[in-house]
Amino acid sequence: MKATINWAGEASFKATSGSGHTVQMDGPPDHGGRDLGPRPMEMLLMGLGGCSSFDVMSILQKSRQDVTDCRAELEAERADEVPAVFTRIHLHFVVTGHQLKENLVKRAVALSAEKYCSASIMLEKAGVAISHSYEIREA
Known part of the structure; x- marks a missing residue:
């Protein structure tokens, strides 16, 4: 897996994945950015949500569940000191x-958390406290 990050001026960066997809990242105005895209740490959090959601949906589809929507809502806390790592998600x-x-x-949800989600398991091994919950809604 590869990625390339190109500086786009000020606090803005264009990230290109190995598969050729791009995303703009930027800092807030008080850090020299123009607020043109998510912050890098937000990208990390969104990547975790995407990784886990991919697993959950794959498992539910294999279980022949008639899912019409799946939303992952993530909340994270970061350390107050530098480096401001995630402490809880x-x-x-x-x-x-x-x-x-x-x-x-x-x-x-449990299989994603405990076995399949590489991002979640990697962050947990780095000391981030990760918890999960779910709710089911009838379509």
Whole structure:
């Protein structure tokens, strides 16, 4: 896996993934940025949410659950001192569908957290306290 980050002036950077996709990152105005994109630490948090959501949906689809929507809401806390690393992250999944089985949703979230989500497991090994919850909504 590869990525390239190009400085775009001031506090702005263009990131290009190995697969050719790009995203603009930028800092806030009080740090010399123009607020043109997410902050790098926000990208890390969004990557974690995407990684875990990918797992949860894959597991639920293999379990033949009729999911119509899946949203991951993440909240993170960071250390007050530099480096301002993540200290705690909570992922809350809102899974919507037709007659979803709670035991299968619970299992999908747990398997992502404990076995499949590389981002989550890597951050936990680095000392970040990661927690998960879910709710099920009927479509």
